[in-house]
Amino acid sequence: MTARYAFLRSRRWVGIAVLTVLVAAVCGLLGSWQLARHEYRAEAIARVEANRDQPAVPLAQLLPDPTTEVGDDLEWRTVTTTGRYVGDPVALPQRGVEGGPADHALAVLEVPGPDGERWLLAVDRGWYPTDAFTDPTDRLALPDGDLQLVLRLRPAEEPSDRQQVPGQVHRIAPEQVLAAAGATAGPGTLVTTAYAWVVEETPTTANPPTPMTVPSPNYRSNLSYALQWWTFGLLAFLGYAVLARRERAAMDRDEGVAPAPPRPRSRRRTDAEIEDAEIEAQASETSSA
Incomplete structure (x- = not known):
């Protein structure tokens, strides 16, 4: 210094x-x-x-048990199954998609488990724009009868401690979805550790919700x-x-x-100055000869 x-x-x-x-x-x-x-x-x-x-693989291949955890190795995996919806549709309000306001259409799906068991699986059928002035009944409507489905596995969410509104949930917790749908497990078993996004359902309704994308x-x-x-x-x-x-x-x-004092900065000569210098040099050579 x-x-x-x-x-x-x-x-x-x-x-x-x-x-x-x-x-x-x-x-x-x-x-x-x-x-x-x-x-x-x-x-x-x-x-x-x-x-x-x-x-895609059969559902039972990745979920052999209704308590199988959906970890990093299973989340987003695609599965196929048959089934039918039970109970009423359930709305998941105010869960935006791609930065826009949206509600989700949830439901409980009855699917066959191993050894002829009956499982109930909470599913997210997709979303529709949030609009207080539009009746979403047609977007929530469930198709009747037996269905062919392609699903994508997701881990179940933690239950919400907010007060439940009939026909709505605030998180995709299978127990709360089942209660909001008014369905009953009966002799079957509720899958408590997972839910699924519906990629395809055949047949479907006239105006189904938009499927979720990864x-x-x-x-x-x-x-x-x-x-x-x-x-x-x-x-x-x-x-x-x-x-x-x-x-x-x-x-x-x-x-x-x-x-x-500031250091003088060298200035680059312009083309005109270079040309003048060459002319002067030639004139000097001519005069000396």
């Missing part, structure tokens, strides 16, 4: 230096956190895409956030250097020290 910048040893500037290091360290930690989120989301999306693209989130945003935080950390040191130079310049003005 030169004598001109000896003021940086003062208590005030030591405090500024410590603050700069702390800000840079926090920015570095936040950048590392965003990078970790980027890597985690990249792995999660890779699993989603791998499960989504696997061929989301494709943009996980690269976390990487850009990490780079931004690291850039902010570098800018903290740059800001410290700029403040130090300004402090030195202010001290020089107070002491009457003239600022150093």
